Amino acid sequence: MSNLNVKIGLEVHVQITSLKSKLFCSCSSEYRGKPPNTNVCPTCLGLPGALPVVNIEAVKAALMVALALKCTISDVLVFSRKHYFYPDLVKNYQISQYDGIGSVAIARNGLMTINVDGKTKPIRIRRINIEEDPGKIIYPTGSLLTSKYTLIDYNRSGIPLLEIVSEPDLTNPKEARIFIDKLRSILEHIGLVNPELEGSIRVDANISLEGGSRVEVKNISSSKDVERALTYEIIRQSKALEHGEVIRRETRHWDDLKKVTISARVKELEEDYRYFPDPDLPPFKISKELIEETASKLPELPDQRVERFMKTYGLSEYLANVLVSEKGLADYFEDCVKICGEPESIGNIIVNDLKRWIDELDLSIYEAIRLFPQKDLCQLVDLLNKNVINIKILKEIIPRALKSGKSASTIVYEEGYVDISDEDVLLKIIDEVIRENPKAVGDALTNPKAINYLVGQVMRKSKGRANPELTNKLLIKRLNELSRASSNAN
Amino acid sequence: MDGLELVKLFHADPSLIYEYVIETYELIRKVEDSIKSYITLKPLDEVLKECKIVSDKIKDGFKGRLAGLLIAVKDVISTKGLLTTCGSKMLSNYIPPYDATVIERVSAEGGIIIGKTNMDEFAMGSTTENSAFFITRNPWDLSRVPGGSSGGSATAVSAYEATISLGSDTGGSVRLPASYTGTVGVKPTYGLVSRYGLISYGTSLEQVGPIVRDVSDAALILSVLSGHDPRDSTSLKVEAVDYTTFLKPIPLKKYRVAIIKECINEGVDSSVLSSFNKSIYRLENEGFEVSEVSIPIIRYALPTYYIIAMAEASSNLSRYDGIRYGYHVDVENKLWDEAYTESRSYGFGLEVKKRILLGTFVLSAGYYDQYYLKASKVRKLLYDEFSRILSHYDVVITPTAPSLPPRIGEAISDPMKLYLSDIYTATVNLIGLPAMSIPADIVNDLPVGIQLIGPRLSEGSLINIAYIHEVKSGLKNLIPTAVRPYV
Known part of the structure; x- marks a missing residue:
């Protein structure tokens, strides 16, 4: 694949789920599971005359991410209006930020390193924007194409989003997946995003092959699907190029059931969003004090945690990296070490067995922890040390626990797994x-x-x-x- | 009697409120058919119920500053449960679920909203002929326009159909109709009065402003409306001021007056010019020091104003698509774009469409720098120039409009003349300064107004100067020709 000269850039939309209220009004940010159109007010419904007021906590959150991604922070905060007509957008413009004439993004020119097969690779961050989430369109009797009618739920309208845009420094789908996992880990460590919430992280991936044009695949909801969608695109585009076809500049959608991308619209020209600074939101200065205050609250980030794991627990770089790739996994590891010590064997079991099965069974780390809590792993390690079970049995019990939801000790004693030491x-x-x-x-x-x-x-x-x-x-x-x-x- | 005096009476004897309200409705019955100030007028019995509430509160010691006064509100300001059309078919069925901040403040002081007044559609126009529903006529001459866009608010007060009205001023929409109807209109410093609930046209330009029959009531209502509102990010963090303390017949300081040479040139009607000069002499006689200054750049103010207003309008009005509220077309078997196109084609009038198109153009990629960005730069230059002048002077005085109120239909046939009527007022909106239009003269039974412009937050001084001028000229509580037979 390397000779295709693949360039991939990602736009990651992240809901700041830790905030209590929406970006420009005092409606609750917990919109999930509420009856449609009950979590709304004049402002997030875009009623005539209603005005936005910036939730300063969202600005602080953006600053924190900007610092974690080593960005240059703008000295003024400017919101711009991005115009397009769509029924989920109550004002038919989105309050966002624009990096261009007359406007500026809150942060630019950042850097995030990813670890690919033991090698670190720097990926440049182009910019970070704060913007509002639109409402949600619901097709009650099918899909976009087949539903007889459409309903719109504005409960999500105005939820604070960060748009994090990378430079096209990624060269294959695996790197893209690792990039998103690392970014998610950073956001989790900062405490801004609960990735378990459906739709909290959405990705648009831009990909171009040598001799082709830029194709954007929109609205992918997991890092694994980003990898799949990009792999699909590389195969599709390289085959087309082999057959002498022209790759047009277009937007495609990811169908996460069929695992294919579908053409949405051909982009002949750059869409004209008619950005201009939102006159309802006068620019305000981002003071040094605010940045310093934010920096002082920055918790331990994944890179620092990897180093600490290597130093404190004597883990290999590989083990430390895999553990820290998900905050949940790293926390799980540290909890276990606190209970039963033995960082190295615990680390190995988590990375080589638990993580493998989590991936295989397509579970989230949080689901996995519920099924196989820290004390269960520690119990097994204890049994191992007492020679009641052997390592092979331990390895077998993990998937059984994850699949059945039974506690580890139940499996050991009730299913005849006890070691033959007689x-x-x-x-x-x-x-x-x-x-x-x-x-x-x-x-x-x-x-x-x-x-x-x-x-x-x-x-x-x-x-x-x-x-x-x-x-x-x-x-x-x-x-x-x-x-x-x-x-x-x- | 003005509002300030009425409220004192009502505080002493709340039963007088009923008498006042019934008398006002009696006058409305007589003049409203020929003037047409109101799009929505509350029925008398409903208003009498509100009177009872206010009167009971007064008996319990309530001393609301507007207690019992009838307030007319331009149909661009959101009123909970009361139709708010913006003079447009697009919103002909829109009933807001919330009150604008100014409405909350008026109600908290015991003011009673009597109805919603006619206006140019979405406040775009200077004659009130652009209302989607009907035109409003000038009570001084029914063949003439009352000015706009707050025409209905001006005529309601001028014709004694209300004591105080609220308008909105984006480029002169309060001051121009005030000038044409012999009333007092105030455009406050940008950010002094909350815009929350004011339906946006030119966001960075507009303020809610009152229209009243004398300077005392301007001081009264402005004291109620002004002050910080956390729901409006452009609201200034200033304490409310009691402007009635500036109602003194003597200058509170030695005022230095500037007259802008470019505003008294050949473009101004001779009758307007002579009325303007009369007012300046009046002030000179009171010891005001008057000088002439030149601001050549002012010739770029009007095109700058229109670029910015239309750009903001094209953005602000994009929310009207008929999906959530307002004019709704049958969407069966239509794509989104088709449904939008149909509701916007039918819901908006010609002037609104024209401004949306022009505004869309000036914000488009490739034109943004040439128009919007350049206009923003001129705006800054104008601000610097006025700041420089106002560091030497306390007030700049201009005619409010270059001519007398045009006849109905006249301005529509000559759109350049229509746009030019904003020439002295629109500059002020670009730079956010406070300004007032006050009656300067009556020429052939038609009122002429002058405009006072001050530095930021100088409303107190403006009221003092306006009050002195009012005392010397005697031009207050004017009774227009259409009302004279009934008073």
Whole structure:
């Protein structure tokens, strides 16, 4: 794929879910689950004569993100009107910010590093905007194309959004996914976004291939889908280019059920949004004091946390990076370490087993924690240390817990997972294995390393429940007896 | 009797409120058909119920500064539960679910909203001929326009159909009709009066302003309206002032007056000019120091004003699409764009469409720099120039309008003349200064007004100067010809 010279830039829309009220009025920011059009007032309904007043907490949130992304912060805050007609937009203009003549975005020229296969890569941030979310269009009897009628719910209208725009520094879909996961982790660490809330992070991805034009895929709601959508686009566009087709500049939508992109409209020209500074919101100075105050409240960020994990817990860079890629995962790790210590084995289990199954089962970390809480992992580690179970069993219990919702100890004791540490039982199995594998026994007698094969056979016969250390010990003991018996016979 | 005196009487004897209200409705019955000030007039029995509430409160010790006064409100200001049309078919069925801040303040002081007055559609116009419903006639001469866009608010007060009215002034919409109807109109410093609930036309230019029959009532109502409102981000963080303390017949300081050479040139009617000169002599006789200054850049003020007003209008009026409120077309089997086009084509009048189109043009990519941005720069230059002059002078005086009120239909046939009627008033909106129009003369039974412009937040001084002029000229509580047979 690298020879296609792929350029990817992302626009990430993030709802600042930690705020109590909307961006320009005092309506609640908790719009989810309310009866339609009940979380509204004259301002967020755009009624004639109603005026916006900036929620200063949203500005502080934007400043915090700007600092975390190492942006240059504008010395004035200017809101601009972005005009387009659409029924979810109550004023038919969106109060947003514009980086151009007569206006300025709150922050520009930032930087975020991502870690791809052990290498760090800097991705430039073009700008950050504060803007209002529109209402929501509902198609009650089908889709945009098939529904007989349309309903509009304005409960979401005016929810504070940050638009974070990267430069086209990403070169493949995987990097795009990692970028979004890192950004989400930063936002979670700052405490601004609860990514579990549906629709709290939405991505528009711009992609161009050498010899093609810029194509925008709009409204993708997860980092995994961003990766999928971009992969789809690379295949689609490179095939088209191979066939000598022209890639037009266009906007496409991501269909997250069919996992394909669909053409929405061809963009011949840059859309003219007629931006101009909103005269209802006079520009105000962003003071040094405000920036300093914000900076002083900035919590530990993912990069710092990775370093601390390596230093304090002796984790490898890889383990630390994976853990910190999601705040929930990193918190889970630290909670477990607090309960039962052993950072390295805990870290390994979380990254190699828990995380793998979370991805495989398409769970969120928070769902996973509910199904497999910290104390369950610690219990298993404790059982492991006491040789009640072995590592293989531990690895098997994790997906069972995630799938069934049963507690780990229930699974251990009720489903016969307890480790075989009874010497008599083990010796019986070992004797069987020795009988059935005379050649391997012969090898083991001359070459101590060949004993592993026999251990493996014991494990297989015991369905993995044999305590590996004890098995090893008993096998050696039995082999020694055999060797003595044979030498006596000689 | 003016509002200030009436309220004192009502405080002493609240039963007089009923007498006043019934008398006013009697006059409305006689003159309203020929003048047509009101789009919505509350029925008498409804108003009498409100009188009872106010009168009961007075008996309990309430001393509201507007207690019992009938207030007419331009149909551009949101009134909870009361039709608010903006003079447009687009909003012909729109009933706001909330009150504008100015309405809350008026009600809190015991003022009674009598009705909503006619206006040019969305405040775009200078004659009130652009109302989607009907025209309003000048009570001094029914063949003439009352000025606009707050024409109905001016005629309601001028014809004694209300004691105080509220208008809105984007480029002269309070001062021009005040001048044409022999009343007092105030355009406050930008940000002194809340815009919350005022339906926007030119956001950065407009203020709610009162129209009254004498300077005392201007001081009274302005004291109620002004002061910070946290719901309006452009509202100034200033304490409310009691402007009635400036109602003194002597100058509270030695006032220096500037006359702008460019505003008394050949473009001004000779009758307007001689009335203007008479007023200046009156003030000179009171010891005012008068000088002439030149502001050459003022010739760019009007095009600058129209670019900014239309740009803001095109944006402000985009919300009217018939989806949530207002004029609604049958959307069955139509795309969004088609439904929008139909409701906006039918709901808006010609002048509104013209300004939306021009405003859209000046904000378009490639033209933004040439028009909107350049206009913003001229605006800044005008501000600097006026600031410089007002650092040497306390007040700038101009005619309010270059001519007498035009005849109905005359201005529509000559749109340039229509736009020029704003020439002295619109400059003030560009730079956010306070200004008042006060009667200067009656020429052939037609009133002529002059405009006082002061530095930011100098409303007190303006009221003092206007009051002195009123005392010396005797031009207050004027009775227009159409009303004379009934008083």
